[in-house]
Amino acid sequence: MASEELSRRERRVLEAVIRSYVETAEPAGSRTLSRRFGLGVSPATIRNTMSDLEEKGFLFHPHTSAGRVPTNKAYRLYVDSLLSFPPVRAAETERLTEEIAVRNSSSPIETILRRAAQTLGVLTQELGVALGPRLDQSILRRLELVSVSTDRLLMVLTLDGGVMRTVFVEVPGEIAPSALASVTGVLNDRLAGLSLAEIRSSLGARLRDATSDRSAAELLNIFLQEGEQLFDAVLPASEGELVLGAASVLAEQPEFSGADRLRRLLALTERPQALSEAIRRRAQAPGISITIGAEHDDPRLEEFTVVTAEYHVGPLAGVIGVIGPTRMPYEKVISLVSHTSRLLSDLLD
Numbered sequence: 001m002a003s004e005e006l007s008r009r010e011r012r013v014l015e016a017v018i019r020s021y022v023e024t025a026e027p028a029g030s031r032t033l034s035r036r037f038g039l040g041v042s043p044a045t046i047r048n049t050m051s052d053l054e055e056k057g058f059l060f061h062p063h064t065s066a067g068r069v070p071t072n073k074a075y076r077l078y079v080d081s082l083l084s085f086p087p088v089r090a091a092e093t094e095r096l097t098e099e100i101a102v103r104n105s106s107s108p109i110e111t112i113l114r115r116a117a118q119t120l121g122v123l124t125q126e127l128g129v130a131l132g133p134r135l136d137q138s139i140l141r142r143l144e145l146v147s148v149s150t151d152r153l154l155m156v157l158t159l160d161g162g163v164m165r166t167v168f169v170e171v172p173g174e175i176a177p178s179a180l181a182s183v184t185g186v187l188n189d190r191l192a193g194l195s196l197a198e199i200r201s202s203l204g205a206r207l208r209d210a211t212s213d214r215s216a217a218e219l220l221n222i223f224l225q226e227g228e229q230l231f232d233a234v235l236p237a238s239e240g241e242l243v244l245g246a247a248s249v250l251a252e253q254p255e256f257s258g259a260d261r262l263r264r265l266l267a268l269t270e271r272p273q274a275l276s277e278a279i280r281r282r283a284q285a286p287g288i289s290i291t292i293g294a295e296h297d298d299p300r301l302e303e304f305t306v307v308t309a310e311y312h313v314g315p316l317a318g319v320i321g322v323i324g325p326t327r328m329p330y331e332k333v334i335s336l337v338s339h340t341s342r343l344l345s346d347l348l349d
Contacts, residue, residue, distance in 0.1 A: 013033065017059060018078050030043040075293070079334075083331055084331065085335050088339045095119065099119040101343060109313070109348060120337065121250075121322060122245070126324030131276060132243075191206065207220065268323070282308045292305045308337065
């Protein structure tokens with residue numbers, strides 16, 4: 001592993017360079033490191049150690065500066081073996097709880113995720129991102145039809161893990177209790193155990209040969225004719241779409257002071273569907289997932305670090321995290337993303 005290549009002194013100097021660069025966005029020089037971090041060796045020794053680290057691919061030397069800047073390889077080593085994770089500060093915990101849990105306790109999941117992405121972005125000074133769970137892959141366990149008026153029924157779906165969704169069904173007139181019970185039985189017999197995606201794509205074929213008495217036939221025909229639209233209404237309109245915080249927070253970072261990099265940042269936010277595919281793949285990764293620079297499969301993300309964690313709604317998983325430049329305060333960001341994922345899981349479960 002890369003950490004085995006380094007001596008104790010090299011690891012201490014590398015950590016100091018990274019901390020200095022993260023805090024200042026300026027290349028770190030040996031005198032600055034000696035003065036700020038108390039490394040116990042002379043600036044000349046630090047300078048020689050930095051040269052060794054450069055040869056090993058952990059630092060590079062901008063031609064306009066005497067200082068060094070960390071490479072993606074350095075950040076990866078830092079994240080994997082040099083980091084210590086401080087607890088989230090009380091003020092940040094209070095802010096997250098207030099913005100996500102207290103204000104949104106009875107809100108739709110889309111609203112909760114938007115507040116979570118915005119708040120996480122503000123606290124980390126990065127671009128907050130969130131994806132909702134994929135309900136179309138959840139399994140229907142039970143379906144109930146409840147009469148709420150003479151021309152309206154409530155369809156209640158119980159999914160894996162106790163997740164519940166409801167949708168109103170318009171009917172031409174009052175439905176007899178016996179017909180309601182008959183159609184409910186048919187729907188459960190034919191659909192329970194299938195995913196919502198399977199139900200939406202094959203509902204007509206599964207119900208076409210269902211037999212029922214005349215009083216139930218009219219109601220069953222509604223599901224034959226309108227079933228796909230009814231099950232579409234079960235799913236959030238924004239499912240699969242990326243929820244973004246305020247890009248203006250990230251645009252204030254020194255890395256995006258130039259017009260070219262800022263354009264690339266805005267291009268990412270203007271095509272959320274493409275970005276959501278990269279984030280969606282992280283929903284199956286337990287714990288914290290960190291991808292740095294060139295580690296991304298998508299070349300559009302090569303200048304960015306993405307830090308995400310999964311949260312859970314019963315057996316379903318979504319993603320919460322941030323996107324920022326590779327120069328980011330990893331300890332703070334990772335701690336806040338991890339804390340936010342746990343808060344969301346507790347709130348949504």
